[in-house]
Amino acid sequence: MNVVVCVKQIPDPATPGELDASTKTLRRSGSIILDDSDAYGVEMGLQLADKAGGGEVILVSMAPNNENKGLRTALAMGAAKALLISDEALAGSDALSTAKVLAKAIERADADLILTATESTDGYTGTIPAQVAELLGLPMVTFAKHIEVDGDRVKVQRQTEAGYDEVESPLPAVVSVTAGVVEPRYPSFKGIMAAKGKPVDELKVADLGLDAGQVGWAGARQEIADVSAAEERKAGEIVEDEGDGAERIVAFLEQLKVI
Amino acid sequence: MEFSESAEHQMLRRAVGDLTAKYGHEYFLERARSGGKTTELWNELGRNGFLGVGLPEEYGGGGGGISELAVVCEEVAAQGCPLLLILVSAAICAEVITRFGNEDQKRAWLPGLARGDKMVFAITEPDAGSNSHKVATTATRDGDVYRLRGTKTYISGVDEADRMLVVTRTGVDEITGHAQLSLFVVDTDAPRLERTLIPTEITAPERQFQLFFEDVEVPADRLVGEEGAGLRQVFFGLNPERITGACISTGIGRYALAKAAAYARERSVWGVPIGTHQGVSHPLATAKIELELARLMTTKAAWLHDHDADRNVAGEAANMAKYAAAEAGLHCLDAAIQTHGGNGMASEYGLADLWGLARLLRIAPVSREMVLNFVAQQTLGLPKSY
Numbered sequence: 001m002n003v004v005v006c007v008k009q010i011p012d013p014a015t016p017g018e019l020d021a022s023t024k025t026l027r028r029s030g031s032i033i034l035d036d037s038d039a040y041g042v043e044m045g046l047q048l049a050d051k052a053g054g055g056e057v058i059l060v061s062m063a064p065n066n067e068n069k070g071l072r073t074a075l076a077m078g079a080a081k082a083l084l085i086s087d088e089a090l091a092g093s094d095a096l097s098t099a100k101v102l103a104k105a106i107e108r109a110d111a112d113l114i115l116t117a118t119e120s121t122d123g124y125t126g127t128i129p130a131q132v133a134e135l136l137g138l139p140m141v142t143f144a145k146h147i148e149v150d151g152d153r154v155k156v157q158r159q160t161e162a163g164y165d166e167v168e169s170p171l172p173a174v175v176s177v178t179a180g181v182v183e184p185r186y187p188s189f190k191g192i193m194a195a196k197g198k199p200v201d202e203l204k205v206a207d208l209g210l211d212a213g214q215v216g217w218a219g220a221r222q223e224i225a226d227v228s229a230a231e232e233r234k235a236g237e238i239v240e241d242e243g244d245g246a247e248r249i250v251a252f253l254e255q256l257k258v259i
Numbered sequence: 260m261e262f263s264e265s266a267e268h269q270m271l272r273r274a275v276g277d278l279t280a281k282y283g284h285e286y287f288l289e290r291a292r293s294g295g296k297t298t299e300l301w302n303e304l305g306r307n308g309f310l311g312v313g314l315p316e317e318y319g320g321g322g323g324g325i326s327e328l329a330v331v332c333e334e335v336a337a338q339g340c341p342l343l344l345i346l347v348s349a350a351i352c353a354e355v356i357t358r359f360g361n362e363d364q365k366r367a368w369l370p371g372l373a374r375g376d377k378m379v380f381a382i383t384e385p386d387a388g389s390n391s392h393k394v395a396t397t398a399t400r401d402g403d404v405y406r407l408r409g410t411k412t413y414i415s416g417v418d419e420a421d422r423m424l425v426v427t428r429t430g431v432d433e434i435t436g437h438a439q440l441s442l443f444v445v446d447t448d449a450p451r452l453e454r455t456l457i458p459t460e461i462t463a464p465e466r467q468f469q470l471f472f473e474d475v476e477v478p479a480d481r482l483v484g485e486e487g488a489g490l491r492q493v494f495f496g497l498n499p500e501r502i503t504g505a506c507i508s509t510g511i512g513r514y515a516l517a518k519a520a521a522y523a524r525e526r527s528v529w530g531v532p533i534g535t536h537q538g539v540s541h542p543l544a545t546a547k548i549e550l551e552l553a554r555l556m557t558t559k560a561a562w563l564h565d566h567d568a569d570r571n572v573a574g575e576a577a578n579m580a581k582y583a584a585a586e587a588g589l590h591c592l593d594a595a596i597q598t599h600g601g602n603g604m605a606s607e608y609g610l611a612d613l614w615g616l617a618r619l620l621r622i623a624p625v626s627r628e629m630v631l632n633f634v635a636q637q638t639l640g641l642p643k644s645y
Contacts, residue, residue, distance in 0.1 A: 033273070073270055186274040188308040189321035192267050 001052035001149060003045035004111040005079070006102055006132070007038040009063045009070030010122040017122070023092065024224040026122055032063075034070035035122070039184035041115035041177050042074045046185075048113065048149055055112070056080035060105045062090060062098055068200050075195035076187030082200045083109065089205050092217035095123075099131030101215060104208035106136060113154060114174045118143060133174035140174045141167050145181055268330050275309050275334040284339025284514070284609045290464045291612075296419050297464045300340060304331070305375020310349045313499075314357065318369035324565035325350070325499045329557060332503045336510020337517075339609060341616055343465045344377055344416045346503035346624065351496035352378040352424045355442065359484030359492045368422070368444065377420035378444070381411040381470060382493065389629050391426070391490055392437040396472060398427035403479050405429075405443065407472040413623075416465045417447055417454055425472075426493060429486050440489030444481045451475050461615035497625070498564050498573055501581040504624045505557040508588030511617050512550040515588075515610060519543055519595035522602075533598070542594040550591055553583035575638055582630040585621045592617045 011017055012031040020027050034042075045057040059074050059082035066086045075082060083105045090101065106114055114136075119126035133140035145164055146157035152171050157164040159178050169175075187195070205212055213219060239248050253259045264272075282300045290297050304310050312327040314320020321327065332345045353372045356364060372378060387393035396409025407427055417423060422444050430439035445452070453471040461467075484492045520543060523534030533539050560576035596603030596610050604611050621627050635641040 069266065069269075072266060073273070076270055076274075186278050186307050187270060188274075189271055189312045189323055189327060190308060190316070192270045192274075193322065195270075196267065 001049055001055040001112045002058060002110060003049055003055070004058050004060055004106050004109045004114045005038070005041045005045045005074070006106075006114065006116040006128075007042065007059050007061050007070060007074055008035040008117075008120045008122070009033065009061060009067050010035045010120065013121060019227055024227045025092070028064055028067075032067050032069045034073040035117065035120050037117035037119070037121050037179060038070075038074070039077070040179055040181050041117055042077050042079060043182045043184040044147055044177055045113075045115050046078045047182060048147065052149060058083065058109045058111065060085075060102055060109065062086070062093075062101050062105075064091065066202055071200055072192075072195050073187055075198045075200075076191040077185055078191060079198075081198055083203060084200050085203045085205070085208065087205045087212075089212040089216045089218075092220055093215050094220040094222035095125045095127045096131055096221060097215040097219045099128045099135055100210060101205070101208060102128065103132050103135035104210055105203065106132065112171050113149065114138070114172065116174065116176045118176045118178055129174060129176040136174070138172055138174050139169045140176075141169055142176045144175050144177045147175060147177070147181065268327070271309075271312070271327060271330050272334050274307070275304070275331050276338055278303060278307065278309070279335045279338035279340050282338070282340055287340040287464070288462065288609065288612055291462045294466075295464065297340065297342065298419075300335075301342065301344070301377075302375055304335070305373075308373070310345065310375045311353075311373025313349065314353055314369055314373045318357075318365055319373040320369065321373075324561070325354075325502055326558070326561040326565050328499070329502055329506045329561045333506035333510040333513070333554075333557075336507045337513040339514050341463070341507045341511055341613070343463060343507065343616075344379070344419075346500050346507065347380045347415055348372060348377045348420070350499035350503040351380045354499045355424060355492055355496040356444075356483060358495050359442075363480070364444070364483060376422075377416065379414060379416045379420040379423040379447075380496075381414045381417075381423050381445075382426040383411065383413050385410055385412050385469075389626060391440065391493065392435075394426055394428050394438050394440055396425070396427045398429050398441055398443060398477070400429075400479070401476075404476045405479060405482065407443070407445070407475040407477055409472050411470040411472070413457065414454075414468050414470055417468045417470065418466060420447055422446055424483065426489055429489075438490075439487040440493065441486045442483040442489045442492060443477050444483060445475065445477050449475050449477070459615070461619055462612040463616050494570075494574075498560070498577040500624045501577040502557060502561050502564065504620060505553065505560070505577075505580040505584035508584035508617065508620045509550060509554050509557060510588075511613055511620075512546070512553075512584075512588040512591035515592040515595035515613070516543060516547055516550065518608070518610060519591075519598040523598050539598055543598060546587065546591040546594040549583070549587040553580065553587040556580040556583050571637060575634070578625070578630045578633045581625060582627060585617075585627065588617050588620060 009032050012033050018027040049055045057079040059079050062085045071082045085101050085105055116129040141156045143159040144156045145159045148155045154169050154171055154173055156167045158167045308321050309331045312321035312323045313325055316322040335342055398405040398407050425443050425445050427441055428438040429441040451473045452475045454468045457467040459467050523539055524532050526533045557580040560580040563573040563576050602608050636643050
């Protein structure tokens, strides 16, 4: 079974992020890593391919400047190869343009299952998985906390606020996974060394049969109107316990309608 | 020449750092204070192949070298979990057995060491601290066994290892009068091997022991390498020990400076963060420079060792790295404590508890004075004082 995992390579969240004032977009220089939230999909894909007794995990990623550091991490975990789409024409791509590019790349991979995270750690739109499924004309299951493949069907426990739903879908399908789905492995040293020799196919927009006008700034239907700093969290209220501490906490929780 | 870190080393660093960060300094401290061990962390590092990165692949290792083990060792320490047994088990013992063990011995012990079995190293004696020529623990051949008699001191982690590599005297060189040394792998629970704990002021999970070999029988096939060639063989293990020892120091230095810089950016008592004041920032910057210089020499020493450079050149670099790193680690920790003011001594800030270990690394695995002797005599050609 071949599993495609969509992975994003993002600026290391441990270093302070910076916005480009003119484009209002995140600067993607400096240390780039595999988005932590994508490590779950990679691990799930590896386990499913392993359980199926054959097939491989293929990574699909779109990134500026042929960036492949994050891909190398996922390859070191055990993925077999990667498709990397990198093109100056992609600068300024909104979520839908990104989904178009990913979908076109996924079409080349002959996948039985496509895994994504629920959202990226730097962009948080959370819209791309559904857009990719729609563009590919495939069924989609979101928020998977458990996945099993049974023949040509996928069984998913889908996280909900109250618990989980059991959902089944024919394959191929797109499934977005939560951080609870599996515990990602650490790349072993052998895996790290083996990743050096694994293929990363670099593709341009034209290779995918897309027109440069459909993507990037030119194709964007979404515009960033304004960017402002998140409001700083206000200092909490300190309740001095003068014998009525418990009652005051209860009153506070009631006011929040928590109890 | 190539001074930027390879993508592979960066990835290894991140993987080990992420794994260790799950545990962190509080875990380390809790175990050290309660007399517990860092077994979960050690085993997880072993399971993922990080303790065996330097061992040959045919024996279950990662196929890397001391350069990779150095990355592992530093990264673990930089997350606040300095693990002394890496330099004993994964550096010295694994190196000596890989180089000098016979095929049966390598098959017997290396895969376990690669997975995280612990083997400790027993060389120092009450009357032969840094002077290996004076080793007095004897091994006498008696049929199929050797009989070991003598005392070893400051042997780390005997209580958590299954085996140890013991340096013994099997003869005397008639010309020099120096001991002829031989190495044996001895089970830590061998009959007539007694141990007593040496209480120390080091806050670490590894404890120190004095060992008494009272006619301990060791099968002859536990002799590693050639009888009488032990000193030469031990020397091959000492460079990895010095290099990984340096990495514990630089790891502690990184841990301390990261905490200090974060504190100095946030803490404000005169209206601005205290890091604004040069009285605070300059000692941290100075320590950072010393730290990076020490890391550079440590990386060089590991590279020279892995590339089988001339023994004197590799030894010189390992000694210099060990010296510089121990000093830098202490200076970083000192500057970090000073930056924290009174909080530097508070348990919850997790700095002062590392002082004993950072200070120990100026003494062990080779003392500052012995490094200076080496450089004075070997590098500068000055007369020997002893």
